[in-house]
Amino acid sequence: MxxxxxxxxxxxxxxxxxxxxxxxxxxxxxxxxxxxxxxxSINDEIDKEKVFFSEELSLIDVGMKCIGTLIFWIGEHDHFIAGNWTKEEYERINQTFQGLLTQLTNGLIGISKLIERGLDYQARVLFRNLAEMSWLTLVLIYDEEWLRMYIQGDKYEKYFRPYKIRNKLNEIENATELPQSIKDELNKNRKQIYKFYSEILHNTYPYPILGAMVKRINGEENLALSLFGKITRYSSRTIHEVNTCIYLFILMFYRALGTLHKLKVEGENDEYFASKSIILMNTFIKGYQASLSKSEKAD
Known part of the structure; x- marks a missing residue:
């Protein structure tokens, strides 16, 4: 053995x-x-078939690197958040955002690895956590009061329940100049993701049972048991929703950095990280939009 x-x-x-x-x-x-x-034999089959999603997963990889590089950029600024804060509070805020963004970055790596290993159901469980963390991070960078409460650490249960975070994010988006149709779509998207992936996370019947049966990508219509992992056509939906989550997150997060917190490129190291992060952001956005066009043509 x-x-x-x-x-x-x-x-x-x-x-x-x-x-x-x-x-x-x-x-x-x-x-x-x-x-x-x-x-x-199963692993060899997975290695052969995982290339089916290589292009789609490469977009997640760009988004992951965009967020990861962003951490170094804001790390160059002790006071990148606007407002009246003490030195100790600024330190805690910097640690908070670096921590949350690190978890988002590593979560994207984990999701990609699980999908590549034929573990789509497990990737969806992880995505539920990642999506909610991205919403929390956006609320914190947009709202000073919520950020103050969060770094205190003892009010999480009272203020930061999932539905309150989603409602607060709706309030933040409604205050922007985004078209109402986009605001409605964002709200609808979050509700759908939370409902569907929460049922997966909490093992609500019949999701664990159905999740064990997958459609293969080799053209077979019969469902196959995903024991020990199998590459499945279902991963297309998972990858798309992950990329949509990244897309909405970076649009809102970079907007906050520029409009609310006036983060600017200042030093040599700062310019190095900012340039890479911004270029990766624009690459991801255009890549994501191109994937939507490709999907519409396929339909």
Missing amino acids: NLVSEKLLNILEDEIKKFNKELNKDVKLVDFEHLEADLK
């Missing part, structure tokens, strides 16, 4: 001997090697 740990291999061999002796069986180590061969 292909175990990296010699200690575990020894334990396994001992357990085989005990099992055989107590129940008069004849289980051999080679039986477990057959299981390893089956798993390798």
Whole structure:
């Protein structure tokens, strides 16, 4: 059996001997090697099929790098948030946004890796957390009062329940000059994501059961059990919704940096990170819009 740990291999061999002796069986180590061969076959199939989503996943990769580079940019500014804050509060605010943006960046990496490994259902569970964190981050950068409450740490249950965060974000968007049709679409999109992915996260019947059955990308119409992972056509929806989440987040976040907080490029290091972040942002936006056009033509 292909175990990296010699200690575990020894334990396994001992357990085989005990099992055989107590129940008069004849289980051999080679039986477990057959299981390893089956798993390798599944993984080889996944490696061949995951290229099906390589172009779509590359857009998530650009968005991930955009947000990740943004962290270094705001990290160059001790006072990148407008308002009257103490030195200690500024330090906590900087740590807060770097922490939230880091979790968003790493969450995108995790989602991509899960999809590439044929674990779409698990990617959707992670996406639910990522989407909600992106909404929270936007509320905090737009509203000074909510930011003050958040960094105090002891009022989370009272003020930061998911529905309150969504309602606050609706209020923020309604105060912008965005067309009403876009505002309505944003609100509708958040409600749909929260409802659908919450039911997945909380294992509401029948989502875990249905989520274990997937449509293959090889053209077969019959559903297949996704045991140990399988690349599925369902991932197209997951990837699209993840990219939509990134798109809406970076549009609103960069808008806040420029219009509310007047973040400017100042030093040499600052310019290095800001330039990369802005270029990646524009690349993602155009790539996302191109993907929508491609999708409309396909329909």
